[in-house]
Amino acid sequence: LKLNVVVAEAALELVPTELQRTTVVRNDSLRRGVNPSRMLLDRSFHHVAMLKLKDDFKRGRPDIVHATLLSLTSTPLYLDGFVTVYVHTHGDIVLEIKEGTRLPKSYLRFRGLMEKVLSEGGGEGLITMRKATIRELLKDIQPDWVCGLSTQGVSMSLEELSGKVIARKNPCIMIGGFPHGHFSSETLKQVDELVRIHSRPLEAHVVAARLLYVIEKRIEEKRTND
């Protein structure tokens, strides 16, 4: 099993050109001593400027991406090399977290790393960056099953879902990396199955932690039975 996890439509991007001259962005830039074009868009600071943006409610939440990536990369499954982690952003940029990469646990260091990667097109070999839609990313991954997790999906227990995952060789699970709303229609077109794993909507980092835990348990059980 090689599990691919895509944090899809992630709310991670540099401040878009049209917001770089707004007051809140310029103040934040002065305070931080960083050029607006090299800063992450962050709802915590740029809220007022973001109201004019298209899809603003799905954007500018690097904290969500950070928490989700930490949930994924702190698991035994990831540390043992079973999981490849991708971030697909709202703006169709794909970051691949190379196996063995230890991401910064400190948010400020994570922000610095993401600003470097997105401004300079890569991060010292640990993280690669390219322009790609979900469709193009999946063409590269060549998964034998694509499952999207969404409150709009068919209810299924994590145990059942995990059984389906470990029955495949190269499955791909997509977790939404945004605070509100649903996958776009372009993303939904790429999904073989859309699954809902809880009666409540869950945050992406909670989904990530649970998913990898239950898959880990299933792999262990299978090993014991074999």
Place this chain on the structure above:
Amino acid sequence: LKLNVVVAEAALELVPTELQRTTVVRNDSLRRGVNPSRMLLDRSFHHVAMLKLKDDFKRGRPDIVHATLLSLTSTPLYLDGFVTVYVHTHGDIVLEIKEGTRLPKSYLRFRGLMEKVLSEGGGEGLITMRKATIRELLKDIQPDWVCGLSTQGVSMSLEELSGKVIARKNPCIMIGGFPHGHFSSETLKQVDELVRIHSRPLEAHVVAARLLYVIEKRIEEKRTND
């Protein structure tokens, strides 16, 4: 069931007096425009100054506390009011996160909140603060079982552990809120059972996510069987 979770000996504190005049702390203070006495100690920035501190390897990691609190407070069990969350710090301060409190997901906002709470002795009713050792905290909680999670404990599956938890009325689980090392002897004296839940050492936020997930499942199963 009312589950008490204590993030114990958490690496959360204001910059101690003896470090407030060091170069790294003063530079950080100037950059942020915050008085050193009101800043969180943070290894990411104060590493050089921290080397002189007692137990330095267990201190100055507010990111760990943030990630662990988000893992705990984003779960359905917490949101449904089954869990009371406490932070007991290395310096014997206890924060109680009042039921229903939504902690900031943005680290910078969390840092601001913690600096306010620790400097001013409380946080707008959502978080209470007092001086208390683990022993004094447990006197207040009056738990019917105290379980510490540690790699030094007896191996037990999370399923088995969860069974023990839900058999109690007012259990207390302690998760270490520090990056390295083990519970202090004072903490260990308060523990009824010391349990290891994985062959690997796991980060506190991973432990928190798994623990609450498995307990949630056990409660659901119990409800279905009743």
